[in-house]
Amino acid sequence: MTGRRAAPQGVGRHWNGVRPFVPSRAACLAALRAGPLRPYPGGMYARRRRAYFVLMGGCVFLFVSAWAFVRLFSVEAAVALCVVAMVIPPVAAMIANRRGPDDRWWDDPSGDPKSDEWWDELDGKRRHED
16 A cells, blocks of 8 residues: 555544644744733733632632532522622623723823824814814
8 A cells, every 4th residue: 555544533633624723833932932921011900800800710619619519508599699600700891891090091182192183083072174
């Protein structure tokens, strides 16, 4: 038998016949050379991330505890814990994305007069005069 042998079914291929993405060695080395990811500047993002992960950690804790051991004592209490846990993710997103006292808001002047003029025109604050 000459030529290339076919790989056994399922080896090196995904179930739909397409090879899964595997980054090349060069891409991995380039990522390593680039260094660690830079964190967000300032403390506002750290505060937001901390609040978000604390809330989401509480959400996971409520779900797991509700169905791991609270259900053994009271199914109604387990369902109530899940309802509370269901409300936490949207609240966590709102808290994590709220504007802090030092955050620049989308309509605050940026300091670039040309850019500010352009945004004011788009927002309808000042009409562009032709």
